[in-house]
Amino acid sequence: xxxxxxxxxxxxxxxxxxxxxxxxxxxxxxxxxxxxxxxxxxxxxxxxxxxxxxxxxxxxxxxxxxxxxxxxxxxxxxxxxxxxxxxxxxxxxxxxxxxxxxxxxxxxxxxxxxxxxxxxxxxxxxxxxxxxxxxxxxxxxxxxxxxxxxxxxxxxxxxxxxxxxxxxxxxxxxxxxxxxxxxxxxxxxxxxxxxxxxxxxxxxxxxxxxxxxxxxxxxxxxxxxxxxxx
Amino acid sequence: xxxxxxxxxxxxxxxxxxxxxxxxxxxxxxxxxxxxxxxxxxxxxxxxxxxxxxxxxxxxxxxxxxxxxxxxxxxxxxxxxxxxxxxxxxxxxxxxxxxxxxxxxxxxxxxxxxxxxxxxxxxxxxxxxxxxxxxxxxxxxxxxxxxxxxxxxxxxxxxxxxxxxxxxxxxxxxxxxxxxxxxxxxxxxxxxxxxxxxxxxxxxxxxxxxxxxxxxxxxxxxxxxxxxxxxxxxxxxxxxxxxxxxxxxxxxxxxxxxxxxxxxxxxxxxxxxxxxxxxxxxxxxxxxxxxxxxxxxxxxxxxxxxxxxxxxxxxxxxxxxxxxxxxxxxxxxxxxxxxxxxxxxxxxxxxxxxxxxxxxxxxxxxxxxxxxxxxxxxxxxxxxxxxxxxxxxxxxxxxxxxxxxxxxxxxxxxxxxxxxxxxxxxxxxxxxxxxxxxxxxxxxxxxxxxxxxxxxxxxxxxxxxxxxxxxxxxxxxxxxxxxxxxxxxxxxxxxxxxxxxxxxxxxxxxxxxxxxxxxxxxxxxxxxxxxxxxxxxxxxxxxxxxxxx
Numbered sequence: 050x051x052x053x054x055x056x057x058x059x060x061x062x063x064x065x066x067x068x069x070x071x072x073x074x075x076x077x078x079x080x081x082x083x084x085x086x087x088x089x090x091x092x093x094x095x096x097x098x099x100x101x102x103x104x105x106x107x108x109x110x111x112x113x114x115x116x117x118x119x120x121x122x123x124x125x126x127x128x129x130x131x132x133x134x135x136x137x138x139x140x141x142x143x144x145x146x147x148x149x150x151x152x153x154x155x156x157x158x159x160x161x162x163x164x165x166x167x168x169x170x171x172x173x174x175x176x177x178x179x180x181x182x183x184x185x186x187x188x189x190x191x192x193x194x195x196x197x198x199x200x201x202x203x204x205x206x207x208x209x210x211x212x213x214x215x216x217x218x219x220x221x222x223x224x225x226x227x228x229x230x231x232x233x234x235x236x237x238x239x240x241x242x243x244x245x246x247x248x249x250x251x252x253x254x255x256x257x258x259x260x261x262x263x264x265x266x267x268x269x270x271x272x273x274x275x276x277x278x279x
Numbered sequence: 280x281x282x283x284x285x286x287x288x289x290x291x292x293x294x295x296x297x298x299x300x301x302x303x304x305x306x307x308x309x310x311x312x313x314x315x316x317x318x319x320x321x322x323x324x325x326x327x328x329x330x331x332x333x334x335x336x337x338x339x340x341x342x343x344x345x346x347x348x349x350x351x352x353x354x355x356x357x358x359x360x361x362x363x364x365x366x367x368x369x370x371x372x373x374x375x376x377x378x379x380x381x382x383x384x385x386x387x388x389x390x391x392x393x394x395x396x397x398x399x400x401x402x403x404x405x406x407x408x409x410x411x412x413x414x415x416x417x418x419x420x421x422x423x424x425x426x427x428x429x430x431x432x433x434x435x436x437x438x439x440x441x442x443x444x445x446x447x448x449x450x451x452x453x454x455x456x457x458x459x460x461x462x463x464x465x466x467x468x469x470x471x472x473x474x475x476x477x478x479x480x481x482x483x484x485x486x487x488x489x490x491x492x493x494x495x496x497x498x499x500x501x502x503x504x505x506x507x508x509x510x511x512x513x514x515x516x517x518x519x520x521x522x523x524x525x526x527x528x529x530x531x532x533x534x535x536x537x538x539x540x541x542x543x544x545x546x547x548x549x550x551x552x553x554x555x556x557x558x559x560x561x562x563x564x565x566x567x568x569x570x571x572x573x574x575x576x577x578x579x580x581x582x583x584x585x586x587x588x589x590x591x592x593x594x595x596x597x598x599x600x601x602x603x604x605x606x607x608x609x610x611x612x613x614x615x616x617x618x619x620x621x622x623x624x625x626x627x628x629x630x631x632x633x634x635x636x637x638x639x640x641x642x643x644x645x646x647x648x649x650x651x652x653x654x655x656x657x658x659x660x661x662x663x664x665x666x667x668x669x670x671x672x673x674x675x676x677x678x679x680x681x682x683x684x685x686x687x688x689x690x691x692x693x694x695x696x697x698x699x700x701x702x703x704x705x706x707x708x709x710x711x712x713x714x715x716x717x718x719x720x721x722x723x724x725x726x727x728x729x730x731x732x733x734x735x736x737x738x739x740x741x742x743x744x745x746x747x748x749x750x751x752x753x754x755x756x757x758x759x760x761x762x763x764x765x766x767x768x769x770x771x772x773x774x775x776x777x778x779x780x781x782x783x784x785x786x787x788x789x790x791x792x793x794x795x796x797x798x799x800x801x802x803x804x805x806x807x808x809x810x811x812x813x814x815x816x817x818x819x820x821x822x823x824x825x826x827x828x
Contacts, residue, residue, distance in 0.1 A: 094543060099630070116546065116628060116630055117542070117543025117546070118630060119628060119631075120636055120637050120639060121636065122637075123637065124634035124635075125634075144543075145543050146540055147540045147541075148638070148639070150639070150673070151638070151652070155676070
């Protein structure tokens with residue numbers, strides 16, 4: 050089990066004892082967030098997980114050569130949802146087979162999983178079922194999963210129809226959207242939806258009516274079409 | 280074409296796990312330099328070494344390549360009984376001088392050709408892995424492909440391609456088939472192919488079951504050195520898979536396509552090959568330290584030492600490819616080869632610059648059967664200071680990450696950050712500091728500590744090609760000094776462009792490059808002065824008091 054950070058995700062991730070603040074931080078607060086959650090990026094090698102993360106973190110697209118991630122990369126970003134600052138600890142994983150055993154070890158600590166495939170690669174889509182099986186085996190039961198069809202900007206090389214992605218997502222009961230790490234389409238939305246969901250879980254007891262991630266995604270997402278410029 | 284075929288003594292692969300202290304201090308003859316016995320030379324650690332004791336370059340190659348040191352009886356008979364007879368030495372020198380001159384001329388021509396015809400695309404422009412444009416591999420039927428100075432191929436015993444430095448493995452599968460056929464053909468006769476020398480090329484074979492590694496080189500390196508580089512590639516592959524897993528896979532399925540498991544690692548192997556052509560660390564089998572005031576280094580080391588965790592085995596701080604500090608668990612020693620592989624891993628990817636990476640890694644010389652888990656991060660983004668925490672526990676990320684935080688806190692509290700920043704601004708020292716006018720460059724290695732020091736390469740070795748030529752000269756001196764059948768202790772060579780000196784003792788190795796205008800007497804004087812200077816600066820240039828947790 051993880052070390053001192055193991056309690057992350059509760060209201061007081063670092064044991065400060067302070068109740069979560071409802072608005073901005075007063076000056077001098079030792080940390081600049083009130084909640085934290087662990088998000089893991091999964092999917093085959095080369096589907097664009099690292100680019101997806103960089104687009105969200107820095108608003109930049111890493112073009113040019115492909116650099117395979119080594120092992121797992123841990124990065125943080127603080128986002129504000131409804132006035133609450135949520136620190137997302139994002140784990141960018143290597144898609145290669147030889148790193149599977151390391152990633153498995155970290156599944157159960159994750160509160161949310163972003164599962165990516167590449168819409169120009171049928172293979173990466175076909176492997177999604179295997180990924181989902183693995184997730185069910187290793188991850189927590191209440192983990193938030195989101196299926197993302199990345200590289201939606203390259204519609205000329207599309208190999209997976211949007212409907213296929215959507216119907217697979219329905220089958221497994223997970224939200225779905227197509228994204229583009231290059232144009233930024235739906236990238237921030239994916240992380241924000243997760244932050245909202247995590248905030249909801251942390252702040253409210255589970256039996257209260259709460260935030261519906263499916264509905265939120267459906268209402269907010271940009272549809273990719275042949276003429277989607279964003 | 281003459282095939283250079285030797286009888287192979289044994290095929291067994293040592294499992295690579297060197298028991299610390301294994302075989303050290305064996306066969307030590309009396310030191311030729313009184314007062315400089317091993318352990319007392321400049322740069323020798325005061326409280327034992329950080330590394331597994333590598334006696335010398337031979338130590339890195341011979342146990343792997345048992346047959347290399349064994350000479351055939353014919354060779355033995357032809358050898359003069361007294362190796363150090365004056366006659367023999369002068370013969371060696373004349374031999375050496377013609378070869379060195381030859382090399383200089385050849386390189387000259389190559390450089391001219393390179394400039395005019397642009398025959399050699401720089402390695403950076405031919406990188407693979409481009410996802411955007413599909414596979415931008417070189418066309419292996421083109422002349423440009425043939426003109427690369429050193430090709431490296433890795434294949435499985437079934438003849439399946441595993442890695443090729445240039446061009447796609449698929450396009451080369453028939454070439455690799457031929458290589459495997461050559462290996463098998465000789466093996467059928469209970470023999471082994473080691474190298475083919477033809478037309479200015481050396482084709483060197485290294486067999487490490489279940490892999491075969493082949494280099495096709497037209498560099499001036501000796502066969503032994505090329506084989507040494509191939510071994511590094513082999514260890515690089517082991518560091519990704521472990522020896523156990525590699526063997527298991529091929530026992531299960533002989534025709535397994537290993538590229539599947541190695542996907543994404545081509546860049547790391549490419550980088551290792553490029554690094555070996557530029558960095559003398561690999562040739563010396565030693566590690567270079569960042570020049571740093573002893574007080575600062577001690578503060579860094581004890582901060583590192585205090586930020587420990589149960590699962591930590593090594594804490595390593597490095598800058599560029601230079602070591603800043605290394606703290607290890609008691610009784611656990613790192614092998615320079617393993618450290619080189621870690622250096623290479625870090626320099627081959629820019630993705631460690633941000634965030635914290637956590638990756639399994641096998642240190643094949645330490646233990647080739649299992650993975651360590653390495654936490655890799657840069658201390659500050661703009662600063663070239665990378666922290667590597669090597670843990671035994673896959674699930675210990677958060678604990679180890681906390682060690683990093685504690686280390687940084689202690690650095691801050693000790694107030695050494697400023698001094699560290701300053702030191703990083705001049706990661707190399709100038710040879711002018713030594714104060715010897717004719718001295719252009721040198722490499723000094725302390726054998727007992729496994730550390731070496733070397734100034735910045737300055738004019739006239741400004742161009743990349745010139746730097747490579749200088750390293751080529753050192754490679755040549757090194758190969759003469761470590762020739763398995765006729766090792767030399769002293770070499771002095773007067774060339775048209777520089778004078779060179781090599782001095783190898785049981786305690787240290789020294790390679791010096793002088794301006795061509797100096798005399799031999801001057802050069803020997805300079806060596807004494809240089810040794811005194813290194814002694815004076817040793818606490819800045821070396822890590823004399825290695826720490827343990």
